[in-house]
Amino acid sequence: MEGKLIEAQIIETLLLNILNFQTLIATKASRIRFVAGDGTLIDFGLRRAQGLGGYHAGRAAVIGGFDATSNARAARDYHLRPSGTMAHSYIQCHEDELAAFRSFAATRPDDCVLLVDTYNTLESGMPNAITVAREMEKNGHRLKGIRLDSGDLAYLAKRSRAMLDEAGLQYVRIAASNQLDEYVIRSLKAQEAPIDVFGVGTSLVTGRPDAALDGVYKLAQADGRPVIKLSENVSKITLPEKKQVWRAIDDRGMFLGADAVGLDDETDIPVMHHPFVPHQSFAIDRYETEPLLRMVMNGGRIVYDPPSITETARYCRERLEMLPAEYKRFDNPHIYKVGISSRLKELRDRLIAQHKK
């Protein structure tokens, strides 16, 4: 961004906070979507979120590929799909589990998901849910689903699916929750657990095990002249001047795995250099490139049409489809290369030399 120094300083922390955190959560959500296939994904995280972080996490989760959130306020404000199921306390405060299920089904006849693990999933919850599902059918309604929230989810989902199918309730969906993350869901998928809906909480909204994305915000130009910050840690030396980032696209229309950072007025970057390692460079002149930075505000006014969350989520999905599989795998993924243009490299090295003398 460009602006008066005091303006740039005032929004620094806000911008970093929003971009660092919501990018972290959208990335986590996209990893979970990656393994969940076409399963329905619901954000269940607010109670364990880091304070009000849970509010923005709901938005970021949907951008990253989630379908809905149990956070009613985020759903209202960001036009997300609200979703949730009954609580254990609902069942506990009724005479017994069957009475609780009947009462819940009576108030939500077309949107009823029954939580079956309060007392015993296979001995009590599932038989009672099947009883209520049959009663609902007689009244012209259909039980929407059951939810598993403890125990061995793969085993219980298979047994529950079999019980439902034997009862002619093939249409009842199975939801699961309880400490889910992308690794647990991948394991459930590998075991062919017949789970249709995943409720993901703490790991999603906190990005666990990554507490933060370490984005920074540094001064690159002051009063028209390029500036730099040096550091004993070479990776913390900044890149001077106004810049643009160019992404290379291969002949299949996929990301090549190389982004080149150049000066803002460069439109043709034939070669990109490793930012720190001397003599390592990579020719990108035979590839199509596209600029990644675009103007969204000018003179304090929004100068583009902000997309809806749905459109942003679609864009996220489309771009991730352009990222080759080897960059998306969890174990030893390819590292996306980021290089700098010859002109940017020369400018940076000249500024470093000036400060060293």
Added chain:
Amino acid sequence: MEGKLIEAQIIETLLLNILNFQTLIATKASRIRFVAGDGTLIDFGLRRAQGLGGYHAGRAAVIGGFDATSNARAARDYHLRPSGTMAHSYIQCHEDELAAFRSFAATRPDDCVLLVDTYNTLESGMPNAITVAREMEKNGHRLKGIRLDSGDLAYLAKRSRAMLDEAGLQYVRIAASNQLDEYVIRSLKAQEAPIDVFGVGTSLVTGRPDAALDGVYKLAQADGRPVIKLSENVSKITLPEKKQVWRAIDDRGMFLGADAVGLDDETDIPVMHHPFVPHQSFAIDRYETEPLLRMVMNGGRIVYDPPSITETARYCRERLEMLPAEYKRFDNPHIYKVGISSRLKELRDRLIAQHKK
């Protein structure tokens, strides 16, 4: 808490969110205080916090033992001490480092901390800071401190201290920041790095590596009768009925390391039982005990004097001093025992048996 079910449900997520997150951060802060001795601790975390979680993290950090926060809004709202130092961008937008230091010192002659690592800590930042400190002395002011933000903090602090002392600037304090947490600070202390002020960011406000404290909120009584939730995971079986927690104090006035959970009307719990392991029990009748739960709201009104943050922080410190050292060490700490009373155990086991038949 007691209330109508709908009331209890509505505040569930809010209560869990506040208690889980702020307890996590206050605990992290107290671990950092534990190793930092009487060093000054400042929360620098907002830009990397999980969304607005950074706002409440500033409050929790001070409760856990921090002295100040760089989050100006949290400082204003919670009456915390605001604190911060100059940014790299301040230096970069001046003609050179010395000009930047002079300008900063002129505007803050009695509260001036200079960031010395923008170009080269020992070759440029420290000599310039010493020059400015001497100029300030001539005008009757004193440089408050210098801040190190990269490189080998132990080495740079020792060298910087020596340079300051040689220049007769024994009063100038040394602040350090850059990816600090309790382990890094412990290492700096072990190396006798002469650092007076620690700015701690991401690890503090996110609780890294712990993303969340897994507190829960469960129905224990409904319409006057005790209720329970079972689970395949034995540790997720709830304890029924209104309860009180008693903490045992040993004859030195220290926590014994044993909390007994009993029914609310029990005032004398001679023996506490392991919640899950049969035949494990522990006699606490020869120890003094004190109840931990107290009424803070009644009928929607606050019925006690809410302490200030300073008082809460002092209470936190005093209570931690009552916790024996072996519970506070980082590696293989003692586990604080929590047991249940005979009456509570009987009630729980009876309810389990009822649901099993």
